[in-house]
Amino acid sequence: MMFCRGKRLSLPLPLTSRYCTTCSDPPKATSFDLGVEDGFHKINLSYPGLQLVRRCPHIFLVQNFFSSTECQRLLHKAAYEPESMKPAGVFTRDGHNRLPVRTSSQCICPQAEVPALIRKIVALPDCTRRQLEACQIIRYQEGEFFKLHGDYSTSGTRSSAGFVNSSRLATLFVYLNDIQQGGETEFPNASPPLKISPKQGLAVLHFPARLDRCSDARRTRHQSLPAIDEKWIFATWLWSEERSSDAKTLHEIGRGYTHVWPESYDTLSPDAALHLLESMSGCRLRPDVVSCNSVLTSCGRGFEWRRAVQLLRTMQTLEEPRPDLVSFNTALAAVANSFGLRV
Ligand SMILES: O=C(O)CCC(=O)C(=O)O
Numbered sequence: 314m315m316f317c318r319g320k321r322l323s324l325p326l327p328l329t330s331r332y333c334t335t336c337s338d339p340p341k342a343t344s345f346d347l348g349v350e351d352g353f354h355k356i357n358l359s360y361p362g363l364q365l366v367r368r369c370p371h372i373f374l375v376q377n378f379f380s381s382t383e384c385q386r387l388l389h390k391a392a393y394e395p396e397s398m399k400p401a402g403v404f405t406r407d408g409h410n411r412l413p414v415r416t417s418s419q420c421i422c423p424q425a426e427v428p429a430l431i432r433k434i435v436a437l438p439d440c441t442r443r444q445l446e447a448c449q450i451i452r453y454q455e456g457e458f459f460k461l462h463g464d465y466s467t468s469g470t471r472s473s474a475g476f477v478n479s480s481r482l483a484t485l486f487v488y489l490n491d492i493q494q495g496g497e498t499e500f501p502n503a504s505p506p507l508k509i510s511p512k513q514g515l516a517v518l519h520f521p522a523r524l525d526r527c528s529d530a531r532r533t534r535h536q537s538l539p540a541i542d543e544k545w546i547f548a549t550w551l552w553s554e555e556r557s558s559d560a561k562t563l564h565e566i567g568r569g570y571t572h573v574w575p576e577s578y579d580t581l582s583p584d585a586a587l588h589l590l591e592s593m594s595g596c597r598l599r600p601d602v603v604s605c606n607s608v609l610t611s612c613g614r615g616f617e618w619r620r621a622v623q624l625l626r627t628m629q630t631l632e633e634p635r636p637d638l639v640s641f642n643t644a645l646a647a648v649a650n651s652f653g654l655r656v
């Protein structure tokens with residue numbers, strides 16, 4: 314198979330089927346150009362600490378991709394709003410998990426709230442922020458799992474993640490805590506099979522599809538084995554085309570997936586952001602707290618503190634979306650920014 318004949322990569326791969334996280338001399342990716350050679354998304358091979366642990370299919374690790382402080386902050390964030398953790402899976406109307414493929418819970422982590430992490434992420438697969446699917450913080454409690462699956466997904470003209478005519482090309486997840494037992498990520502079809510023990514800050518990158526959007530599901534199929542210790546990860550997926558932030562397109566996609574929007578907030582003027590918020594309502598898309606917080610941020614950047622405070626007041630009078638801690642902090646920062654103060 315052409316993909317496996319990458320002869321230019323000279324460094325050895327680990328001989329054991331289980332990757333040794335204490336290995337003192339891990340293999341490093343060198344001049345092998347994944348994108349050009351194999352038709353997969355190109356990545357930044359000079360990324361500090363990048364290790365190629367499997368060639369067939371390509372699986373990369375980066376130790377300490379997130380610092381322990383960054384991991385702690387994400388864990389704290391999820392713990393602070395436990396009600397935002399939603400069970401993963403496909404549910405029937407009566408709340409039963411129709412396809413018990415996964416039993417974890419997750420919450421969305423808006424890009425706007427983790428700008429430093431997003432900068433790190435886009436530097437690794439060398440992509441734009443808008444190619445990233447909404448980031449998730451995922452929790453596996455004891456016994457929870459994610460059965461064997463491929464991450465390949467193609468939107469056609471509609472995608473719940475906000476992408477139009479796009480496909481997932483890469484998956485990046487980062488373990489947020491150290492695990493003593495259970496919860497390993499397993500790639501049974503990798504050659505040789507790979508089992509990764511979660512380690513705080515360790516990033517795992519793989520490629521569920523080629524640039525021509527053909528799935529590589531057979532080789533990249535993977536699973537999270539049942540957790541024994543509680544396991545937390547941060548995950549995002551790279552798509553071939555940027556996601557849409559256009560209200561009309563979002564309307565066509567349907568069902569108020571407003572978390573797809575915030576990535577564009579910092580490039581929008583307060584006028585444009587408020588206009589987008591209004592047009593969402595016009596399209597019967599219900600803005601959520603993340604959309605509103607994004608507009609508050611735009612107002613702050615545009616020194617429009619009055620509009621920020623007005624929006625916050627409006628949110629306080631609504632049943633939905635209720636302002637959260639981020640709303641208040643963002644409005645406060647908007648006022649401070651307008652007067653040249655620091656909060
Ligand atoms: O939790 C893991 O180890 C894998 C997660 C995963 O496969 C996914 O979120 O798509």
Ligand SMILES: [Fe+2]
Pocket residue numbers: 462463464484535
């Ligand atoms: Fe996956």
